[in-house]
Amino acid sequence: MKIPLIYNARSVLQRPLSTAFTALGIALVVAVFIGMLALGNGLRAALARTGSDRNVLVLRRGADSELASGIARDAVSILSASPHVAIGPDGRPLVSPEVYVLVPLPHPSDTTTVANVVARGVSDQAWVVRANVRVIAGERPRSGRSEICVGQKLIGRFAHLGVGETLRFAGRDWTVVCHFSAGGSAFESEIWGENEQFMPVFRGEVFQSVTFRLRDPAAFDEAKRTIEGDQRLTVDAHRESEFYANQVGILGIMLKVLAFGITSIMAVGAIFGAVNTMYAAVSSRTPEIAVLLTLGFHPRSVLTSFLVESALIAGVGGVVGALLALPINGMVTSTTNWSSFSDIAFSFRVTPLLIVSGIGFAIVMGVLGGFFPARRAAKLPVVQALRA
Amino acid sequence: MRYLPLVLANLGRHKIRTILTIASVTLALFLFASLRTVVTTLHANSQFGSARRLVTLNATGLVFPLPMAYANKIRALPGVESVSWANWFGGRYGDGKQFFAQFAVDAESYLAMYPEITMPEDQKQAFLHERSAAIIGRRLVDRYGWRVGQDVTLQGTIFPGDWTFTIRGVYTPTAPAIGDDALIFHHEYLDERIGHAGIAGWFIVQISDPAAAAAIAKTIDDQFRNSSVGTKTGTEQAFQAGFATMLGNVSLLMGTIGTAVVFAILLVTANAMMMSARERTGEVAVMKTIGFSNRTLFGLVLSEAGVIAGAGALLGLGIAKAFYRAINFNGFGFLPGFDITTGTLVMGGGIALLLMLASGLVPAARAARLPIVQALRRVE
Numbered sequence: 001m002k003i004p005l006i007y008n009a010r011s012v013l014q015r016p017l018s019t020a021f022t023a024l025g026i027a028l029v030v031a032v033f034i035g036m037l038a039l040g041n042g043l044r045a046a047l048a049r050t051g052s053d054r055n056v057l058v059l060r061r062g063a064d065s066e067l068a069s070g071i072a073r074d075a076v077s078i079l080s081a082s083p084h085v086a087i088g089p090d091g092r093p094l095v096s097p098e099v100y101v102l103v104p105l106p107h108p109s110d111t112t113t114v115a116n117v118v119a120r121g122v123s124d125q126a127w128v129v130r131a132n133v134r135v136i137a138g139e140r141p142r143s144g145r146s147e148i149c150v151g152q153k154l155i156g157r158f159a160h161l162g163v164g165e166t167l168r169f170a171g172r173d174w175t176v177v178c179h180f181s182a183g184g185s186a187f188e189s190e191i192w193g194e195n196e197q198f199m200p201v202f203r204g205e206v207f208q209s210v211t212f213r214l215r216d217p218a219a220f221d222e223a224k225r226t227i228e229g230d231q232r233l234t235v236d237a238h239r240e241s242e243f244y245a246n247q248v249g250i251l252g253i254m255l256k257v258l259a260f261g262i263t264s265i266m267a268v269g270a271i272f273g274a275v276n277t278m279y280a281a282v283s284s285r286t287p288e289i290a291v292l293l294t295l296g297f298h299p300r301s302v303l304t305s306f307l308v309e310s311a312l313i314a315g316v317g318g319v320v321g322a323l324l325a326l327p328i329n330g331m332v333t334s335t336t337n338w339s340s341f342s343d344i345a346f347s348f349r350v351t352p353l354l355i356v357s358g359i360g361f362a363i364v365m366g367v368l369g370g371f372f373p374a375r376r377a378a379k380l381p382v383v384q385a386l387r388a
Numbered sequence: 389m390r391y392l393p394l395v396l397a398n399l400g401r402h403k404i405r406t407i408l409t410i411a412s413v414t415l416a417l418f419l420f421a422s423l424r425t426v427v428t429t430l431h432a433n434s435q436f437g438s439a440r441r442l443v444t445l446n447a448t449g450l451v452f453p454l455p456m457a458y459a460n461k462i463r464a465l466p467g468v469e470s471v472s473w474a475n476w477f478g479g480r481y482g483d484g485k486q487f488f489a490q491f492a493v494d495a496e497s498y499l500a501m502y503p504e505i506t507m508p509e510d511q512k513q514a515f516l517h518e519r520s521a522a523i524i525g526r527r528l529v530d531r532y533g534w535r536v537g538q539d540v541t542l543q544g545t546i547f548p549g550d551w552t553f554t555i556r557g558v559y560t561p562t563a564p565a566i567g568d569d570a571l572i573f574h575h576e577y578l579d580e581r582i583g584h585a586g587i588a589g590w591f592i593v594q595i596s597d598p599a600a601a602a603a604i605a606k607t608i609d610d611q612f613r614n615s616s617v618g619t620k621t622g623t624e625q626a627f628q629a630g631f632a633t634m635l636g637n638v639s640l641l642m643g644t645i646g647t648a649v650v651f652a653i654l655l656v657t658a659n660a661m662m663m664s665a666r667e668r669t670g671e672v673a674v675m676k677t678i679g680f681s682n683r684t685l686f687g688l689v690l691s692e693a694g695v696i697a698g699a700g701a702l703l704g705l706g707i708a709k710a711f712y713r714a715i716n717f718n719g720f721g722f723l724p725g726f727d728i729t730t731g732t733l734v735m736g737g738g739i740a741l742l743l744m745l746a747s748g749l750v751p752a753a754r755a756a757r758l759p760i761v762q763a764l765r766r767v768e
Binding site for chain 2: 021116
C-alpha cells in the first residue's frame with residue numbers, strides 16, 4: 001500500500017526553513033548548470049546556423065579556416081563552371097568568391113583594446129547563396145563603391161555602425177549602407193562589403209574562400225570528389241554547415257568541461273545538503289515512521305515515501321533554479337572564435353530541453369541524497385522506535 | 389581551548405552529518421579557489437611584458453604581415469637597441485587534430501631579447517646552427533614524448549605542405565606567460581620555403597629606456613604612416629592585454645559562478661548547524677542548569693561552526709593548491725602558469741570565517757538566550 005503524497009507535502013511544510021535552504025542550494029546548482037550549458041548552446045547554435053547543408057565551402061588544401069586559405073581567380077572560374085553549381089534565376093551560377101579578413105575595431109568602452117571583427121568581401125551572388133541573410137535596414141552595397149553592410153550583432157557593440165555613418169579601416173573610409181540579420185548565425189558578427197573593393201586594400205589578388213550552392217543538395221559527396229580530384233585545383237571542399245559547426249572547437253570543449261566540472265562538484269555539495277536534511281527528517285520523525293510501520297505499511301512504501309519527499313524538495317529547487325536561469329536567455333555575450341581568431345557575438349540559449357534536464361538533474365540529486373536516509377527509515381526496528 | 393574536546397565530541401555525535409558538511413565546504417572552497425585562479429592567472433598574464441620591449445603590428449590587423457625591410461629602418465631609430473621578428477605558423481600535428489602554438493622567429497635576436505626562454509647552452513648552440521632545427525617547450529615533451537634529436541613533422545595550414553623540424557632543444561620559460569607548450573623554429577627556414585617573400589608577422593623592438601616607450605612607438609608608426617603598409621606599435625604588455633580581452637567576460641562569468649557556489653554551500657552548512665542546534669535544545673538547558681554561562685555556550689556552538697568551516701577550508705584550499713600543481717594544469721594552453729596565489733588562499737580563509745559566522749551566529753545566540761525552565765520541560 002502506498003503512503004499518500006499529502007503526508008510528504010505536509011511533513012515538508014513542518015520544517016519550512018530547513019526545506020527552503022536545501023531547495024535553494026539545489027536551485028543554485030541547477031541555475032549554474034542551465035546557465036553554463038546555455039552559454040555553450042548559444043555558441044554552438046550561432047555556428048551551426050551559419051552554414052547551410054546546400055552550400056559547399058571551398059578552401060585551399062590543408063587550410064582549416066578561411067583565414068589560413070587562399071584561392072586564385074582562375075580557380076574561381078574553374079569552380080564556377082562546375083556542373084555541380086546551382087544556377088540562379090538570372091542565369092548566372094550561384095557562386096560567391098570571398099575575401100575574408102579581420103579588422104581591429106576599438107571597443108567603445110575601452111578604446112585601448114580592440115576586437116578582431118570579420119570583414120567579408122562577397123560577390124553580389126552571396127546574398128542569394130546565403131539564404132538566411134536578410135537586409136533589415138538600408139540598401140545593399142552597390143558594386144564599385146566603398147560601401148559596407150553590417151551584421152546586426154555588431155550594432156551597439158562598436159561605434160560608427162549606423163546606416164549613413166562612416167567607418168574607417170584598412171586605411172579607407174567605408175559608408176555603412178545597410179544592416180543585415182542572418183538567423184542568429186555567426187554572420188551577424190561580420191561586416192560585408194564587395195569582394196573587389198576589399199581585395200586591393202587587404203591581401204591583393206587572392207580570395208580566401210569560394211562558397212557555392214549545390215545544384216543537387218544530395219550530391220555533396222560527388223561534388224567533393226570531382227572538385228578535390230581536379231588536377232587544376234589544390235583545394236578542399238567542405239559542406240558549409242559542417243565546416244562552421246566544427247569551429248566550436250576547443251572553446252566548445254572548454255565550455256563543456258567547465259559546465260560539467262563545476263556543476264558536478266556543486267551537485268555533490270548539494271546532495272550532501274539533501275542527505276543531511278533527510279537524515280534529520282528521519283530522526284525527528286522516528287515515532288511517526290514506527291506508527292506507519294505498525295499500521296501495516298510495507299517498509300518498501302516507507303522507503304518510497306521518503307525518496308519521494310526528497311525528490312519533491314529537490315524538484316521544487318530545480319524549478320526555482322530554472323526560473324533563476326531563465327532571464328539570461330537571449331542575453332548577448334561575445335568571445336573569440338579560436339578557429340579564426342575573430343570576435344563572435346552570440347546569445348545565451350535556454351532551451352526547453354535544457355530546463356527539463358535541469359529539473360531532472362535536481363530530482364536525481366534529491367533521490368541520490370534521499371536514498372540512505374530513506375533506507376534507514378524503512379529499516380527502523382518498530383518496537384524501539386515506538387518507544388522513542 | 390579547554391572546551392575543545394567537548395566541541396569535538398559534539399561534532400562526533402552525528403559523524404555522517406559532520407563529515408558531509410565538511411565535505412561540502414571543502415568542495416565549495418576548491419571550486420572557489422579554481423575559479424578565482426582563472427581570473428588571477430589571466431590578469432597576471434595580461435600584465436606580463438618587459439617595459440623595454442615594444443611590439444609592432446600591421447595597422448590593418450593582427451593577421452596581415454609586415455615587410456621584413458622595416459626591420460632595418462626600425463633598428464636605425466634612436467633609442468632602439470635591437471629588433472627581432474616572428475611569425476605565427478599555425479601547423480597541425482599527428483592526425484591533423486593536435487594543435488599547439490608554433491612561432492617562426494629570427495632565432496639569434498629573439499633568444500637574446502627573451503632571456504625568459506632558458507635552455508642548456510649546448511642545446512641553444514645546436515639550435516642556432518641548424519636551419520631546420522626547432523626548440524620546444526617542456527610541456528610538449530610530456531605531451532608527445534618527443535626527444536632532443538627527433539624529427540617532427542607538422543602539417544601547415546597557413547603555409548601549406550608538410551614541414552619537418554629537428555628538435556635540438558627543450559626550453560623552460562621563467563615567466564609563465566611565455567607558455568611552455570610552443571615550438572619555436574627559424575624564420576629563415578620559413579622564408580626560404582615560401583620563396584623569400586620577405587614578410588614578418590610582427591616585430592619586437594628592444595629599447596634602452598622604458599620611459600621613452602610611447603615616444604619611440606609613435607616615431608615608428610609615424611615613419612610608416614604613408615608607406616603601403618602602416619604599423620601599430622605598443623608595449624608588449626598592451627599586446628598581451630589585448631589577447632586577454634579576446635576571451636570576453638571570463639572574469640564576470642567566474643565571479644558569478646563563484647558567488648553561487650559559495651552561497652549554495654552557505655545554505656548547506658547553515659542548515660546543518662541549525663539542525664544540530666535544534667536537536668540539542670534540551671542538552672543546552674541541562675548545561676545551563678549545571679552552571680555553563682551563556683557566553684560559554686555561545687562560544688561552544690560558534691566553535692563547532694568554526695571547526696567545520698576551518699576544516700573544510702583547509703582541505704579545499706590545500707587540495708586545490710596541490711592538485712593543480714600535480715597535474716601541471718594550464719587550461720588547454722589558455723592559462724599558462726596556473727597556480728593558486730596567496731591572495732586567493734587568504735580570501736578562501738575569509739570566506740570560511742564568514743561561513744562560520746553566518747551559519748553559527750544564529751544557533752549560538754539561540755543557545756545562549758535559551759530560557760532554562762521552558763527548555764527543561766522538554767527533556768525526557
